[in-house]
Amino acid sequence: MKALKIIVIILVVILAIVLIPPLFMPSEMYIEETQTLTAQPEVVWEQVNCLENWEAWDLWHQDTNIVGHYEGPACGEGAKNVWTYKNRDDGGSQTIVESRPYEYIRTLLDFQQMGTAQSEFFFEPVDEGTKVTWNLRSEGGYPIMRWVNTLLVKPGVTKSYKEGLANLNELTVNMKPVAKYSTGEIMLKEVEPMNGLAVRAATDMEGMGAAMGASFGAIMAHINKNNLQMAGPPRAVWYKWDGQNFEFDNVIPIAAKAKGDGEIKSIETYGGNAIHTTHMGSYESTHHSWEALEKYMKANNFEPGGDPFEVYITDPQMEPDQSKWITELYWPVK
Structure with a gap:
């Protein structure tokens, strides 16, 4: 009986150690x-807004x-990173659920x-560049997860955040400012x-400018x-775009058929009908507005009704400041 009593006391003490401290943990x-x-906010923000x-x-x-x-778009709201582990039968994901240019990003x-x-x-x-605050919030289930969060997760994540922001500073310090x-x-x-009048072009991202210049030049000569x-x-009408390769028509409207x-x-x-912005x-930054159009289309239950197109209002040769370039975006819907 004495041995049993000692065992019971030990178990009670162990349970008390496991259960009581978490009551006082957040x-x-x-x-x-x-x-x-x-670096400036627009440079740093761009490196966080695109999960890759x-x-x-x-x-x-x-x-x-x-x-x-x-999965999803490369940058901004809806961009998603999904992972599994080689040595464990589980995984997870991170999704950008809110993104405001140059000031705020929230992920789930x-x-x-x-x-x-x-x-x-x-x-x-700030005068020195950009003050970046990175935080994490999670609920700790009683009692085990409160112990795990306090003893393991919090110290590890704190170290990771410190080193991650230091790496981000080293990465962006010499990057050119991104046009707003x-x-x-x-x-x-x-x-x-x-x-x-239209000329069809197919190219990768690197050859985009040359392809457009040659196509519009040929049309203007005609x-x-x-x-x-x-x-x-x-304008440009987009038939294929996958981040690497593009197929599109370069078009100049004319007064009468020719x-x-x-x-x-x-x-x-x-x-016909199109959503527009x-x-x-x-x-290079138009993908943000295209993503906004796609999100609007889904939220309002529209379906694509044709090939999206861009109308180039500003002539880059007349306005060197890229932040002032105006492009009208249209996505045909039904």
């Missing part, structure tokens, strides 16, 4: 790290037991059986068809040679 684990980075960029600075990607892939982390967490980034311009952009109001518009009248700014010549085709542009900024 139910929410909160971690925050703040550092001042040398994290591979260059986030310590989590150094874990060789992780196998990951990306799903650790499957381990629960969920939310992470935030705040980007504040804005996305205007999104609305449904009825588009009138127009006569036009217009001048045949005394035709332009009826609007140039014959083409060789690769220059006579066409009628799209007419005005993008202000560099051509």
Whole structure:
């Protein structure tokens, strides 16, 4: 009996050690790290807003037991990183759920059986560059997860955040500033068809500028040679885009239908309903506005009704400041 009594006392003490301290531990684990980075907010924000960029600075990607892939858009809201472990039968995901240019990003982390967490980034311009605050919030289940969070997760994540932001500073310190952009109001518009001349092009990202320049140059030469009248700014109609390869028509509207010549085709542009927005900024940043259009389409139960197209309002040769370039974006819907 004496031995049994001792065993019971030991078990009670162990249970007390396991159960009582977590009563005084916070139910929410909160971690925050703040550092001042040398680069400007738009440069730093871009490296966080595109999840694939994290591979260059986030310590989590150094874990060789992780196998990951990306889903959704490359950047901004909806961008998602999904992973599994080579040595464990589980995984998780991180999704950008809110993104405001150059000032804020929020992500949702799903650790499957381990629960969920939310992470935030705040980007504040300061004289020295950008003050970046990176935090993490998660609920700790009583009692085990409170012990795990306090003894294991919090110290590890704190170290990871410190080193991650230091890596981000080293990565961005010599990067050129990203031209700022804005996305205007999104609305449904009825588009009138127009006569036009088009040249089809297929290229990768590196050859995009040269392909467009050659195509529009050929069309303008044809217009001048045949005394035709332009009826609007140039545009591009996108048939294929996968981040690497692109296929599109370069189009210049004309006042009256006219014959083409060789690769220059006579066409009628799209007419009908389209969701529309005005993008202000560099051509490289238009993907942000396209992603906003796609999100609007899904939220309002529209379906694609044709090939999306861009209308280039600003002539880059007349306005060198890319942040002032205006591009009208249209996505036909039904």
